[in-house]
Amino acid sequence: MNRNEILEKIKFILVNKLKLVSNKELINERTNLLKDFSIDSVKIVNLLVELENTFQIDIDSEDISFETLTDIPKMTDFLDGALNPADKS
Numbered sequence: 001m002n003r004n005e006i007l008e009k010i011k012f013i014l015v016n017k018l019k020l021v022s023n024k025e026l027i028n029e030r031t032n033l034l035k036d037f038s039i040d041s042v043k044i045v046n047l048l049v050e051l052e053n054t055f056q057i058d059i060d061s062e063d064i065s066f067e068t069l070t071d072i073p074k075m076t077d078f079l080d081g082a083l084n085p086a087d088k089s
């Protein structure tokens with residue numbers, strides 16, 4: 001899965017599952033969920049669960065920081081690394 005596909009799935013989660021924003025076009029590679037949309041801690045936990053379910057991965061809370069979960073570029077990098085570990089050698 002490439003970065004654009006990952007980003008589109010993140011947008012789907014934020015718009016359709018968490019209802020954080022109403023339009024996926026408001027989310028891009030520079031979006032910070034805390035600064036731009038004031039995401040709260042409950043939605044961050046829900047986001048973590050949705051990421052695990054959508055991408056079919058287990059995310060250990062020690063492997064991902066609050067900053068990674070609220071920053072779209074960092075979240076995309078994290079998921080890209082988790083989904084494509086061979087590409088990072």
